[in-house]
Amino acid sequence: MTLKCALGMAACLNFQGNAIPAETAVGILDSCDVIKNLSANEFRSENTIGKGNAWAALMYEDGLKFEYPPNPSPSQMKATVIEACKKFKSDFDTDSKWENLEKWPW
Secondary structure, eight states: OOHHHHTTOSOEEEETTEEEEHHHHHHHHHHHHHHHHSOGGGSOOTTSOOHHHHHHHHHHHHTOOOOOOSSOOHHHHHHHHHHHHHHHHHHHTOGGGEESGGGOOO
């Protein structure tokens, strides 16, 4: 949870127990669109960082939580992130998942 969310100074999405400021939430949705357009080959093994891995890592740090299956293939990695994106989008579109929605930044 960010300080803005804790103090009620921003519209924040409650996703899987994390409060995510609106600006960050919109950024995650934008990143989900990027991930959808990447090929599974852009998710490499754990020893090689691909473009997909880099996007997924940034999204995870921003609050999109997911867990890869053991020893995932690149296509399993992409599918895991896309499934998390679907859940995120569903919560994003649900007003009851937001706090301080009246403080929407745009």
